[in-house]
Amino acid sequence: MVVGIDVGGTNTDAAIVKDDITTIKLPNEQGIEGVLAVISKKVNLKDEKVIVSTSLPLNLVLSKFDEISTLTLLVPGPGLDYSSYGVILRGAVNHRGDVVEDVDVAEIQKILSGLQAENVAIAVKFSVRNPKLEHDIFRLAESYYGETRIALSHHVGGMNYPLRINTTVLNAKIMETVHNLTSNIRAMAGDFFYYKGDGGIIPFSIALRNPSELYNSSSAAVAIGAHYLSRKKDALVVDFGGTTTDFVMLKDGKPEIDESAIIVGKKTLVRCVKSANIPYGGDSPIVDGGLIKGRKDNSLAFGGRYFTITDALNCMGCEIGDYRASRNYPEEFELPLQTYLEMVAEIIKNSRAERVIGTGYLARYMADVLHDTFGIRMEVPLYAESANAIGVAVSRISLTLYARYDFENRKVVYNGEIEGVETLSRNADDEEIIAMAEEKLRTMAMQYGADEEDVKDVRILYFNSFDVVRGGIMRGRIADVVIQIEPGIRSDIEVVV
Amino acid sequence: MTTGIVYHRRYLEHEQTPTHPERRERLAYTMDQFLEEGIFDLDEIILLEPFEADVEDVLEVHTPEYVEFLRRESRKGGIIDYDTNIPVGVFENALLAAGGAIRAAMAVKDGEVDNAFAMVRPPGHHAKPYTGAGFCYFNNMAIMVRWLQKNGFRKVLIIDWDAHHGDGTQEVFYHDNTVLFISAHQMPLYPGTGFPHELGEGDGEGYTINIPLPPGSGDEVYLYVFEKVIEPVVREFKPDFICISAGQDNHFTDPITGLALTARGYAEIMKRAVDLSEELCNGRLVAVLEGGYSVEAALPYTNLAIVTAMAGLDTSNIREPPKYLSELRWRKKEYAGQKARDNIMELIRLHSNYWECFRKYLESLG
Numbered sequence: 042m043v044v045g046i047d048v049g050g051t052n053t054d055a056a057i058v059k060d061d062i063t064t065i066k067l068p069n070e071q072g073i074e075g076v077l078a079v080i081s082k083k084v085n086l087k088d089e090k091v092i093v094s095t096s097l098p099l100n101l102v103l104s105k106f107d108e109i110s111t112l113t114l115l116v117p118g119p120g121l122d123y124s125s126y127g128v129i130l131r132g133a134v135n136h137r138g139d140v141v142e143d144v145d146v147a148e149i150q151k152i153l154s155g156l157q158a159e160n161v162a163i164a165v166k167f168s169v170r171n172p173k174l175e176h177d178i179f180r181l182a183e184s185y186y187g188e189t190r191i192a193l194s195h196h197v198g199g200m201n202y203p204l205r206i207n208t209t210v211l212n213a214k215i216m217e218t219v220h221n222l223t224s225n226i227r228a229m230a231g232d233f234f235y236y237k238g239d240g241g242i243i244p245f246s247i248a249l250r251n252p253s254e255l256y257n258s259s260s261a262a263v264a265i266g267a268h269y270l271s272r273k274k275d276a277l278v279v280d281f282g283g284t285t286t287d288f289v290m291l292k293d294g295k296p297e298i299d300e301s302a303i304i305v306g307k308k309t310l311v312r313c314v315k316s317a318n319i320p321y322g323g324d325s326p327i328v329d330g331g332l333i334k335g336r337k338d339n340s341l342a343f344g345g346r347y348f349t350i351t352d353a354l355n356c357m358g359c360e361i362g363d364y365r366a367s368r369n370y371p372e373e374f375e376l377p378l379q380t381y382l383e384m385v386a387e388i389i390k391n392s393r394a395e396r397v398i399g400t401g402y403l404a405r406y407m408a409d410v411l412h413d414t415f416g417i418r419m420e421v422p423l424y425a426e427s428a429n430a431i432g433v434a435v436s437r438i439s440l441t442l443y444a445r446y447d448f449e450n451r452k453v454v455y456n457g458e459i460e461g462v463e464t465l466s467r468n469a470d471d472e473e474i475i476a477m478a479e480e481k482l483r484t485m486a487m488q489y490g491a492d493e494e495d496v497k498d499v500r501i502l503y504f505n506s507f508d509v510v511r512g513g514i515m516r517g518r519i520a521d522v523v524i525q526i527e528p529g530i531r532s533d534i535e536v537v538v
Numbered sequence: 539m540t541t542g543i544v545y546h547r548r549y550l551e552h553e554q555t556p557t558h559p560e561r562r563e564r565l566a567y568t569m570d571q572f573l574e575e576g577i578f579d580l581d582e583i584i585l586l587e588p589f590e591a592d593v594e595d596v597l598e599v600h601t602p603e604y605v606e607f608l609r610r611e612s613r614k615g616g617i618i619d620y621d622t623n624i625p626v627g628v629f630e631n632a633l634l635a636a637g638g639a640i641r642a643a644m645a646v647k648d649g650e651v652d653n654a655f656a657m658v659r660p661p662g663h664h665a666k667p668y669t670g671a672g673f674c675y676f677n678n679m680a681i682m683v684r685w686l687q688k689n690g691f692r693k694v695l696i697i698d699w700d701a702h703h704g705d706g707t708q709e710v711f712y713h714d715n716t717v718l719f720i721s722a723h724q725m726p727l728y729p730g731t732g733f734p735h736e737l738g739e740g741d742g743e744g745y746t747i748n749i750p751l752p753p754g755s756g757d758e759v760y761l762y763v764f765e766k767v768i769e770p771v772v773r774e775f776k777p778d779f780i781c782i783s784a785g786q787d788n789h790f791t792d793p794i795t796g797l798a799l800t801a802r803g804y805a806e807i808m809k810r811a812v813d814l815s816e817e818l819c820n821g822r823l824v825a826v827l828e829g830g831y832s833v834e835a836a837l838p839y840t841n842l843a844i845v846t847a848m849a850g851l852d853t854s855n856i857r858e859p860p861k862y863l864s865e866l867r868w869r870k871k872e873y874a875g876q877k878a879r880d881n882i883m884e885l886i887r888l889h890s891n892y893w894e895c896f897r898k899y900l901e902s903l904g
Contacts, residue, residue: 508562
């Protein structure tokens, strides 16, 4: 049994997938703890695999990004000028991962004792080749800030120092929130998994090191859920939420991915689904003949205080919730509803998708309206209102491994951490190196509970190797490998919708 | 300012033998540095994809017999000289290098970028019309210059600051007064040419300027060369386009030469070249990579120096890590400055027959 939970903008959805699918929808006011409490009446959560998708705490933090003060400590060493990114410290790691200049402890202590901030981001250039200096600075910062308010850039993984700095700053700002959320969930569900923005799942411990991986996870969940429920591989998925309407393209059964997402105006190393959205959803109020962004309260049809897009649909003849309540308060709704529908129709038409799949609670009503008004055909699969939670529940473990093999120095760096490799042969060829990386990735995934079948699908994202020669003598090979167990649907899912 | 960087993964593929100094490791660390610096995300930098040069453009410089020889030998492997093997497939890789230089020139010509750096391998400046030599197969620089001339830029300046004399390029333009070829190089060193009295012939007399520098010459010497020779004569020549054979084997850690330029020095001389291009030819400048064999301690920093100087980025933090500086202390020779000044005086005397600026300079000395 797997329990998938998605905390969206308005509701929290849960799907319990065993031999059949059970779905639960609760308003966000009850929080994830409330949802867990409801589910734990049906199953013993600590015995089951629980996967949580939650963009919400991140979005709350992001909405006040500039108000959260972050001390950004940088060790760029030689190269470009990074003084606009943070405080520059002495020290340097070179491209080989050698520490070529040590940090100055007194300098760091002075800064830590002098500057006040809510959290710390530490980024050393080339730390993904050797994290030593980041660990050194961490040990000094820990006594001031504590573990849960310090983000280290080598946990982010990829090369690209300015983008890694931006991602580390983001991590520093959301880290404590994610730590607290994780503790709350663990108290009720034990060890669990988080759902990532690219549609894969990771153990909570990995998310704590690099929490920005959770960014945009709801959109990823919807896309994977829509694929699973519809069995369609290529389509535009339109998710009609309460607060926003989101669009994700599915290609060959996988959501389209943005390799370096721009978050709060800054380019990052966050890899997540590419999604578009319009800031209106089923709960967006219609006031004085105009649309208001986002959500203020429930629709009239659900006991709320505002006449909304959902109520307008009821006035058009739909029967959603207490539809009579909607019809008792006839606002000027035709024009604003038309405006909203035109926005949706335009994105659908511009996408040139051969197929459109609708998800979310309003999808089946919208399908009729879009067809009647614009001639757009939108499929709405069974369980479409909980596609997000189902997407979470059916996804498999997905991991990315950034591996650096330095056979001259007998050093291997896996995801920014150096591992002992006394046994490393200096004569390994490219095929053997790739096999070593694949084996490492599979072992990691299986340790995290991945199914043996699911770790077979390994994709090489990057490979480069060359020989180190000194004084005309071959000293060993250097190789960089980035491989991934791609996000996808678990092989042991037996429920066929 | 936008700077194009011409690069292709295939530039890493060429290798004469696994332990040859001109090997893929040369660019691997530079690409590491560029990727980690996020160079390609900067608004000032545009990555340009090269193409293989048309054989027709190569034939503007090289003889049909040599081109055919290289094509044939490249299928099975062969040899040109002691330093220069013909590994299988080098013909296509050499075409991609020459095409990379043309791609850089094209991007500047078309206004796609303000200037461009062709980070190509294999290098080219020792390749002569009828043979390859000294790790070089096709003369990328000469092929690009001829392409530029076919595309409307009549007067072209070449500054070759590779530690080795650019004998191949010199030979191509030795009789040509439309190309001013200036080479600053270590002497004595391979290929053994590049004396001040080699100054061109026929129409080209006075259009080849050789500046031999003694081992141990550092940043100050190179700035002196710019001040006393390059800047005055280039202002008098008034080029339509400036091209740099940007060898990086004059760095103080280079294992096969004895010069003592630093990464900051590279940034400085490239800035001087960029300033000249802005003053004289609307900023049109292309740099083409030549040699440079200190793969770990120099190239990541010197290539970055070149790119930052070309793109007008802040160069204040361009330097080598401190652990290499002890190397500079024994490599740099104070007395090299005097010898360099003597050599420069000799070439100024020789070239005062052709250039007003040098005549006036001598007059000013009385």
